[in-house]
Amino acid sequence: MARRVAIVGTGQTHHKSHRIDVNGKELINEAVTRALDDCELTIADIDAIIIGNMDHFESINYVDTWSIEGSGGYMKPIMKVTTGGTTGTSVAIAGYYHVASGIFDKVLCIGWEKNSESDTTTAIVTCSDPIWDRFSYSGAIPSLATEASAYMEQYGATQEDAAYVAVRERTHAQNNPYAQMYNRPITIEDVMNSAMLTYPIKLLDVCPRTDGACAVVFAAEGVAEKIAPQPAWIKSCSVRHTTTWFGDVDYNTGMLSLKRASREAFETAGIKSPVDEIDVAELYLPYSYAGLKWIEAIGFCGPGEGPRFIRDGNTNMGGKLPINPSGGVMSTNCIGATALLRTAEAAIQILGKGDKRQVPDVTNAMATGFGGCWWSDVIILSKDKP
Amino acid sequence: MDKIAIVGVGQTTYKRKRQADIFYDMVYEVTVKAMQDAGYTLDDIDNVVTVSNDFLDGRTISCMAVQEAAGAHDKNVSTIEGDGTFGAFYGAMRVLGGFGTTLVVAHSKGSEGDPRVITNAMFDPIYHRSLGLDAISSSAIQANAYMDRYGLSEEQFALVSVKNHKNAQRNPYAQLPLELTVDDVMQSRMIADPLKLLDCSPVSDGAAAVIIANEDRAKKARTKPVWIKGVAHCADAYFLGDRDLTDPKALKDAAKRAYTMAGINTPIKEIDLVELYDAFSYMEPLWLEGMGFCDPGKGADITEKGITALDGKLPVNPSGGVLSAHPVLVAGLTRIIEAVLQIRGDAGEHQIDGVNTALAHGLNGPCGQSHCVWMLGRK
């Protein structure tokens, strides 16, 4: 019988573009020790470890066995999960199943990336099929730009609409001392004036590259309550990694993987009206236009309604459904950690540890991961047990 | 632990080069085979775990190439990067955690990359990578330390090679069925002292899949379920110099926990068959010691005495082992599959009689830094 599982503590580094003062293992260790401190546990209390990042960004083969000194894996079970941008949520979901299985009571999940150590675009280009896709539709931006321009054409959305999303993320980051963009707010004008990379995506419409790590502790019912006064229970996790080739994606419709994963996750969690029942969402939005379009796929509003939903302030702090109180991916993007940060930040809202970025009266929170070939992971967390 | 079983298996034949196949093809082939074996349709597969490695595939997000081929379209799916035994353990946890069934599929094509450069990337970029260490040279250091500690000889290791390649003659999937003498092994080219060509596993292409089901869904499969009695994994320190390479303590820890889960007290008496990860000849006796089948330093002994032969008290690697076929990541999953076939009575020409309880084993990291031990049973 599957057990109930909760997140009981989190830790993360202060994310920066370059952390040359530490090597990868040391970066991981920072996040791990912070997570253990958050739980008031020691590494001896941890029963298993899961770690994830994107291999080619640091060129470490078998990261799990390499990481031991930093991750705490000495004489412990450790395994590696890696699924591109969705790595962080895939790691979190692995943490969930490790505990739900009944085999491990307290599991440490680690996501990390040291993007400063490589050329991110060159590395990410290798994700596409070497025979059919790599020569052309590569790197993170081209497919996103295709989606954005299709969306603008279909619904009359504007670059300025997207700028509202970028400004929201960066404004929220001012409450999050861990965010790379802490102390670096921007205005709509800043976004509109930033350099055009690939129409319609400008420099300030996309996420940065970051060195950072995040660690999250999952615990079983019966154990979790002894660690956290208000554990963040996992109500559901759903994954759809739908397509293989970039040409298979339909850029004219809502993101299929996010629609399906969201629908399944809400159903399992017993959520009938997401926009009313989700109190805070940490969404993996790697670029501003996603903030308009992907909330429609999730079902917070209808097709084409994203810009209005955003402009009305619904997703700001104090709004109906704050999105990314942490500042989101556009304020920090250490890729292997990014989706785990969404999970951690959603958990922080329920754990009540959000400080300046705490949303009041949170019962249900949502975290998503995005990556690969338009894939989506969705996790629903709650104050209530499933 | 709730009752869960392996109900379907599939493998490709293992070859030096499967030029006609792309990763997708191999994964599709074994996915279909495993489903047919179980008598399942795609609807019977609740979720999928793929196993692949970005370095081996020359591709960031290597799982992207194969998820569809593994039947993961519109399903929950995840990816483990590491040996198939670890991936299958995660798949088992997902069944214990709520899914009715999990398909686990691993693939690799050693022929498509440079294994030396790829395994060199296991080593720390600051202190060891520029020394040019790779899987073979590092393993040779371990073999040297092992021999030195217990006064073992290269001939004793050669016996393992002779045994396993001969066993491979009865396994239609194996890449290197060979009739060898100890002398053949001793005369083969020295690669890195004391490892000679015939002490080393080959470079291989292949894929394998298993389907894990809970007790209820196992009833719907057409095969006799092979029950997962215990699984555990454990990792030692990372730097080679931090470890005692002659003492497989991570394996001891994993084996102990797997035995406890499976209710095994005296391994040599209660286990009928072992499929272990012999990437090199010296690893078989070393791992047998770590699994508690004999005292430290005595692994070569039990091989010499014929205890691990096909007709011995404890047959080890009747499939031919990793020495006979080494598709990285797949090889551990193959050990599980071989153990399953033996318990079912489906191992054909290399069937051992009366296998009720079997141990399957896989490795991650240099010199067997991390081990995963599986206990499988008929009941």
Add this chain to the structure above:
Amino acid sequence: MKDWLDNVPELTVKGQIKLPYTWSVGEVGSKFLVALRDEKKFLGNRCSTCNTTYVPPRKNCGMCFRDINEWVELADEGVVMAYTIVRYAYSLQPAAVPFAYVIIKLDGADVGFVHIIKDNLDKLKNGVRVRASFKEDRKGHILDIDSFIIL
């Protein structure tokens, strides 16, 4: 349908992932490499909980999971604990074959140090004493140590 498959040539496409990397050594490792570069000295550090002296030095002890604060100066010589002689050549090796990989217990350290031996391979066996031989032109890199010499 099957017939045309039999006549299809099996094409391959060649490619390579060429990615430059810049790995951060970290402050602790940097101190070690700078000592090699500037002073031809081996620095280790000792975990105050388990008393293990590590080389190369670590920011934290992997076993005790605590930061390490005590630096230890080690000898530049020690004893060979294990080795192999490499007989095959490939692009990433720092020396011409045959050469040896060795794990050395430097005097004062509790863990082994991995490096290479190039000369007098016929004299190489476990237990021999060796000393580090440094390059003239050192950059703050593990290969500032050219190799170890059998004494």
